[in-house]
Amino acid sequence: FAEISLKDIDQVAKSSFPLCMRHLFEKLREDHHLKHGGRMQFGLFLKGVGLKLDDALAFWKSEFSRKVGAERFDKEYAYGIRHNYGKEGKRTDYTPYSCQKIISSTPGVGDHHGCPFRHFSEENLRAALGKMGVGNRPMEDVMDKVRNRHYQLACTLTFEAVHGSSCDAGINHPNQYFIDSQKLLQ
Ligand code: SF4
Incomplete structure (x- = not known):
């Protein structure tokens, strides 16, 4: 990209x-x-x-x-x-975090990282999904996946609801979400 x-x-x-x-x-x-x-x-x-x-x-x-x-x-x-960006210290070119890494992180008080599907309260998650434009029916499907701890599937359903298009590969990386979205919009 x-x-x-x-x-x-x-x-x-x-x-x-x-x-x-x-x-x-x-x-x-x-x-x-x-x-x-x-x-x-x-x-x-x-x-x-x-x-x-x-x-x-x-x-x-x-x-x-x-x-x-x-x-x-x-x-x-x-x-x-x-x-x-690999311009200091050991000059390692760090790679962006995968969903798995983000989902297994443990944000503390005042932290905003992590995966909302895993780390938000149900109330906050519903509000955030509503703001993204996820309608009532898909919202319930998303919440169902969340209850079963299928966070990446919940994100995949969210992608599909927001884009009105299927995402057969499923979401396993935030940057993949971004690339797949841009492809659909171009
Ligand atoms: Fe969670 Fe989706 Fe972000 Fe992956 S891309 S960490 S599933 S919100």
């Missing part, structure tokens, strides 16, 4: 981000901050969708500087972003 630019990010988030990443994006915009787990999960996802390092730095800085100031961002947070 090619790349997305900063100016398109709101639009592609609305059309093609899976629920876990919409949630992180929304919280980042609301709080102008994300804790470490959220920065990793969302930052690596954005790298995976093709956000270039310079754009990623500008993106995170525009939010974080509203909370901690530009100077503290440069000092404390820019390193982590360059690190994710």
Whole structure:
């Protein structure tokens, strides 16, 4: 997949981000901050969708500087972003997290990473799905999968409801969700 630019990010988030990443994006915009787990999960996802390092730095800085100031961002947070892109430390080119890894994570108080199908309360999940445009019937099918702990199937049904199209391969990676969505929209 090619790349997305900063100016398109709101639009592609609305059309093609899976629920876990919409949630992180929304919280980042609301709080102008994300804790470490959220920065990793969302930052690596954005790298995976093709956000270039310079754009990623500008993106995170525009939010974080509203909370901690530009100077503290440069000092404390820019390193982590360059690190994710393999520009610091061991220079490992880190790969975005799979659904399995996200589902098995254990977000604590104040964390917004994780998989909403696994980690949200039923009430919050229903509200979030409603906001994505999932109707009543598919919503019950999704909740049924969640009750049976089939979180990725719940996400697959959500994809299908939102896009009005089947997703035969199933969802196993947030970046795959994004790519499959973009393919349908192009
Ligand atoms: Fe994200 Fe995967 Fe959970 Fe879907 S199933 S919300 S893509 S972690």
